Amino acid sequence: FLAMIPLAKILGDATEELAEGLRNETLGGLLNATFGNAVEMILTVQNLRENKLQTVRDSLLGSILSNLLLVLGMSFCLGGLTRGPDGKILGKEQLFSKEAALTNMTMLLLATAAFSLPTVFFANQRQAALEHGLIDHEDPHIDSSDSDIVLKISRYCSIYLLMAYIAFLVFQLFTHREVFQSPEEDEVEDDANGGASHLSPAFALGLLFVTTVLVTLASDWLVKSINGLIDKGQFGGRFVGMILLPIVGNACEHAGAVRMAMAEKVDITIGIAVGSSTQIALFVTPFSVILGWIIGREMDLNFGSMDITVMVFSVLVSFSIMTDGASNWLEGFMLMVAYAVVATLFWFATDEVA
Numbered sequence: 001f002l003a004m005i006p007l008a009k010i011l012g013d014a015t016e017e018l019a020e021g022l023r024n025e026t027l028g029g030l031l032n033a034t035f036g037n038a039v040e041m042i043l044t045v046q047n048l049r050e051n052k053l054q055t056v057r058d059s060l061l062g063s064i065l066s067n068l069l070l071v072l073g074m075s076f077c078l079g080g081l082t083r084g085p086d087g088k089i090l091g092k093e094q095l096f097s098k099e100a101a102l103t104n105m106t107m108l109l110l111a112t113a114a115f116s117l118p119t120v121f122f123a124n125q126r127q128a129a130l131e132h133g134l135i136d137h138e139d140p141h142i143d144s145s146d147s148d149i150v151l152k153i154s155r156y157c158s159i160y161l162l163m164a165y166i167a168f169l170v171f172q173l174f175t176h177r178e179v180f181q182s183p184e185e186d187e188v189e190d191d192a193n194g195g196a197s198h199l200s201p202a203f204a205l206g207l208l209f210v211t212t213v214l215v216t217l218a219s220d221w222l223v224k225s226i227n228g229l230i231d232k233g234q235f236g237g238r239f240v241g242m243i244l245l246p247i248v249g250n251a252c253e254h255a256g257a258v259r260m261a262m263a264e265k266v267d268i269t270i271g272i273a274v275g276s277s278t279q280i281a282l283f284v285t286p287f288s289v290i291l292g293w294i295i296g297r298e299m300d301l302n303f304g305s306m307d308i309t310v311m312v313f314s315v316l317v318s319f320s321i322m323t324d325g326a327s328n329w330l331e332g333f334m335l336m337v338a339y340a341v342v343a344t345l346f347w348f349a350t351d352e353v354a
Contacts, residue, residue: 014211017204030172031205033253033276035212037063037284044288048297057303058241060285061311064277066246068108068318069339071254072273076321076332079261079269096266098325100180104274105319107168111281112308112315114157118301119308122150147298154300155293158286165282180267215253238349242307243342266327274318306349310342 040063047056079094172180247254253272260268285301292299303311317338321331 014204014208017207030271030275030279031208033272033279035208037276037279038212040280041284041287044284045291048288048292048295048299051297053292053297053299055241056288056299057307058238059245060280060288061303061307062242062246063250064108064280064311065242065314065339065342066250066254067273067277067280068314069335069342070247071257072269072318073332073335073337073339074254075258075261075266075269075273076327077329077336078258078332079264079266080327080329080332082262084264093326093328094261094264094266095326096270097180098322100267101270101274101322101325102319103168103171103179104270104278105315105322107164108274108278108281108315109319110164111161111278111285112311114161115281115285115301115303116308116312117157118150118154119303119305121153122302123305125149150302151298151300154289154302157301158289161282161286162290165279165286168278168282239343239346242346270322274322306345310345314338314342 040059043059044056047053047059076094080092081089083089084092084094253276257269257272260266260272289299289301291297318335321327321335
């Protein structure tokens with residue numbers, strides 16, 4: 001863990017320099033999140049090859065929730081309680097690009113809808129089969145034909161989500177690039193010295209890549225030490241997969257997001273936290289379904305009614321907080337409380353609960 005502290009500092013510096021070099025804080029945060037999610041994709045591939053489908057679902061949904069509630073909440077809270085450029089805390093609000101944040105949240109809401117439909121279909125088919133006596137109440141498992149339908153729906157929805165993510169990238173990087181500029185960036189756009197970076201974008205990008213590799217190694221060692229506690233039965237499997245591992249595995253990325261908020265660079269924070277959640281929901285999750293299709297694993301989008309309910313309410317709470325383009329410490333605290341509620345839920349959830 002101590003080795004990750006200086007790495008978190010370097011990761012934050014590289015992201016800040018890259019954002020200044022590109023003159024786009026949201027894009028800098030997006031690249032930071034992309035490198036972090038590359039690790040998530042590697043772990044997803046490994047678990048799919050071992051046919052650990054529930055582990056894949058838990059890690060993906062857990063990463064979305066930790067970024068959206070815990071990381072964003074801590075960033076808004078600590079950023080709101082840090083003295084601003086005027087030296088004041090009372091009445092402090094931090095501004096960010098409302099259009100960029102709402103675009104990310106709308107895409108995340110789309111992904112949530114796509115995840116919900118296979119889950120609702122599965123639950124509806126199982127309930128109908130129970131009512132008609134087609135399956136045993138003591139062993140209420142849906143038959144293989146309906147499972148195949150759920151799998152097909154998930155694969156089609158995954159293709160649609162990948163298309164949506166490609167369209168989102170085109171919108172973000174090309175056709176509406178100015179939408180993702182923060183208010184502060186607009187003010188210094190014409191200033192020759194304002195926003196000048198010490199590192200070139202290429203060097204900052206390389207530094208970000210190397211640091212991410214080192215963070216991955218440190219995170220892997222830390223996760224293995226946590227797994228020792230799991231083997232001793234001190235934590236439930238669902239709590240570990242949904243809460244503990246996403247926090248531990250992405251600790252440096254989380255620290256970087258909080259640091260950016262305390263440095264009044266909220267758009268980078270949103271690019272890391274919300275951008276990472278959007279990327280996992282619209283790209284990594286559908287990628288895992290398509291990859292499972294290719295290698296013969298029945299990975300679907302049926303996350304279970306409890307998990308989907310948690311995700312829907314988490315996205316709605318975060319969406320409501322970002323509608324005004326400003327944040328304060330209380331909004332961040334509310335997000336952290338929401339995450340504490342979710343963590344408590346999965347602390348008591350058994351491994352059999354879907």
